[in-house]
Amino acid sequence: MKRLWPQGPVYADDPVFKITTDSVLLAHFAGGGDFARCMDIGCGGGLLSVLLHARCPDAVFDSVDIRPDAARACRANYEANGIAGTVECVDARQYRAMGRPGSYDLVVCNPPYFYGGKPSPDADRAAARGDSLSPAQFSGAASYMLRRGGEFCLVHKPEFLTDIFAAMRLADIEPKRLRFVSHTAQSAPALVLIAGRRGGRPGLAAQGNLILTDENGEPTEELRQIYHMRKRT
Numbered sequence: 001m002k003r004l005w006p007q008g009p010v011y012a013d014d015p016v017f018k019i020t021t022d023s024v025l026l027a028h029f030a031g032g033g034d035f036a037r038c039m040d041i042g043c044g045g046g047l048l049s050v051l052l053h054a055r056c057p058d059a060v061f062d063s064v065d066i067r068p069d070a071a072r073a074c075r076a077n078y079e080a081n082g083i084a085g086t087v088e089c090v091d092a093r094q095y096r097a098m099g100r101p102g103s104y105d106l107v108v109c110n111p112p113y114f115y116g117g118k119p120s121p122d123a124d125r126a127a128a129r130g131d132s133l134s135p136a137q138f139s140g141a142a143s144y145m146l147r148r149g150g151e152f153c154l155v156h157k158p159e160f161l162t163d164i165f166a167a168m169r170l171a172d173i174e175p176k177r178l179r180f181v182s183h184t185a186q187s188a189p190a191l192v193l194i195a196g197r198r199g200g201r202p203g204l205a206a207q208g209n210l211i212l213t214d215e216n217g218e219p220t221e222e223l224r225q226i227y228h229m230r231k232r233t
Contacts, residue, residue, distance in 0.1 A: 001080055005228035009054050009081045014045030015069045022155045022191055023110050025181060025210065027051035028226045029193040030153035035059055035105035038085075039145045041092045041138055042066070046074030046083075048108050053083045061085035062099045064092055092133060095141035107142040109133075109154045135160065135167035143171035146198040151176075153195045161192060174200035179207040184215075 001010040013019065027048050031038070036059055040048045043063035053061060061078070062085045065071050071089040078087060090098050111133045133141075142152040152173050156164060158180065165175050173196040180189035189209065211220050219229065 001077075004050070008228060009050050011047060011050050011077055012045065012073060012080070014047075014073050016067070017044050019047060020110075021212070023047045024051065024226060025191070026108060026110055026153060026155040026193060029155075029177075029179060029195070030108050031056065031106045031151065035151075037062070037100075037104050038106040038108065039063070039099050039104045041095075041098075041107060041109040041141055041145075042111055042133060043074050043087065044070050044110075046077040046087070048110065049074070049083060049085070050077055050081055052106075052108070053081060059084075062104075063087045064090040064098050066091045092141050093137050095137075095144050098141065099145055101144050102147050104145045104147060105150050107145050107150065107152045109138050109142065109152075111138050111154065111156065113157045113160070135164045136170070139164075139167040139171040139173060143173055143198055146173070148199040150198050151195055152198065153193070155191055155193050158189045158192045161194075164194060168194075168196045173198050174202060175204050176200055177205050177207065179210055181210045181212065183212050185209075185211050 001012045003010050031052060034056060038052060038059055038061050040061065040063040043049065043065045046063055049061040049063055053059065061083050063074050065074065068089050071087050074087045078085065092098065146152060168175055175194060175196045177195035179193040181191035181193065182189050210222065212223050214220050
């Protein structure tokens with residue numbers, strides 16, 4: 001296991017997918033206030049729970065993933081960091097078998113970005129990426145898990161925003177916060193961070209773009225803070 005930053009939590013990678021910027025950014029974006037119980041849909045090695053636990057150590061974190069190897073890695077990361085909660089090997093499309101319905105303050109998800117396409121020849125990657133979760137499926141699962149007023153946060157690709165917003169509303173989750181992520185100030189957004197509230201009223205707040213690198217190709221100050229990098233000297 002490696003320490004994510006000095007004096008920070010420890011983490012062992014998912015056997016298939018390594019630490020990715022999208023999960024780190026989602027953990028920073030999600031759950032602005034305190035929360036008591038969180039569900040991670042498609043948890044991989046549990047990185048989102050590890051990062052959120054560092055910020056909210058008294059919360060309970062439950063996670064599900066379709067891959068047994070991912071669930072085992074997530075359990076090991078829970079144990080290493082003293083995280084309270086359960087990790088189950090469950091297909092999130094069968095969400096009525098998951099967790100505690102209507103009891104979560106926060107649901108997070110870093111889903112496959114390209115659903116309905118040609119599956120990967122690698123069985124583990126096909127299970128994790130393939131067409132395993134569409135916007136309708138992860139929105140339905142989140143709505144089932146969330147208490148009324150609870151928050152659903154996810155990261156995705158901007159080109160699927162129409163599908164995502166439509167699916168969230170059909171699942172009684174109102175989009176409330178939106179933030180685009182761009183590699184540079186001049187480049188088009190590569191990712192979008194979305195937060196919705198179950199049973200929320202209409203009203204979407206668009207936050208300023210999150211820029212990853214400056215004009216010199218170096219991490220921006222905001223990204224350095226998110227990654228707990230040392231300050232520039």
